[in-house]
Amino acid sequence: RGWAAKREPQRDSVRVPSEQSWKPNAHAAAMTREDKIFALAKGMRGRAKNCYRLAIRRVEKGLQYAYKGRKLKKRVARQEWISQVAAGCREHGIGYSRLIHGMNLARIAINRKMLSTLAQTEPYSFRAIIEEAKASYRTSVLRQPARELPEPTIVPEASASSQVERGWVPKYEGPPLPPYPKRYKNFS
Template sequence: MARTKRGVTSHARHKKIVDMAKGYVGRASTNYRIAIEKVEKGLQYAYRDRRAKKRDFRGLWIQRINAGVREHGLTYSQFINGVKKAGIEVDRKVLSDLAIHEPAAFAALVKQAQDALKKA
């Protein structure tokens, strides 16, 4: 049988890991053994935080809505209840954006929510 040399494939595999470790501090960016540990850990963080980001943004949107609604004399939970009763199907991301950039439109939504709460 012919002799198999694997220098090309192992070099490519090492290069891929070291390229992914670009920007890491010290030997973590140059040494393959250390870089592979750091890259694997970084990928774990990336996987976890792609999901955590969704939670974080939802919390931020809720805080922004709450701040905007309190200027009109309601709490967040009362406002969301009123929005649901009024049949307004706007998600929290859009409500948050309206509260910041379009205060007049947001005030109109708050008014609709208040009217729906009074009727119920």
């Protein structure tokens, strides 16, 4: 009547649990959680790849770095494209900002990524774009009227009172100014 009587007879085939008999438990969930952490911690240095408590901290920090990196990746890529386009511009004797301004004036809508690709792989196409941008930039500069700059005034002395006495600066004729506070006794 002991445990041997309750035992089922052995079968030749492996017993596969049915869907009803299998139930998830907390231990299985914890193991999958640990497995996820260790999978993310794979390749880390020291005990962070083997010890769960250390792995959690390092993985969390790594995910923070990854979040920042995804934002930074876009900025770095754009800077790289701009530097490549600027290098291509220097070969053709035009500045990067003038190229972009000329392209806007000529209504050429090509982004920086495509421009850098053209500069590297299609030099003739890139040169044609630069020539169009140069032409539109030159015509826009020629169309603008020349700005008239005021005559520069040469002031030999910096003292305002001497400038008023000599007639270089008009004398103030507005409402009376408030007196200086008492703390500025020696102010003149």
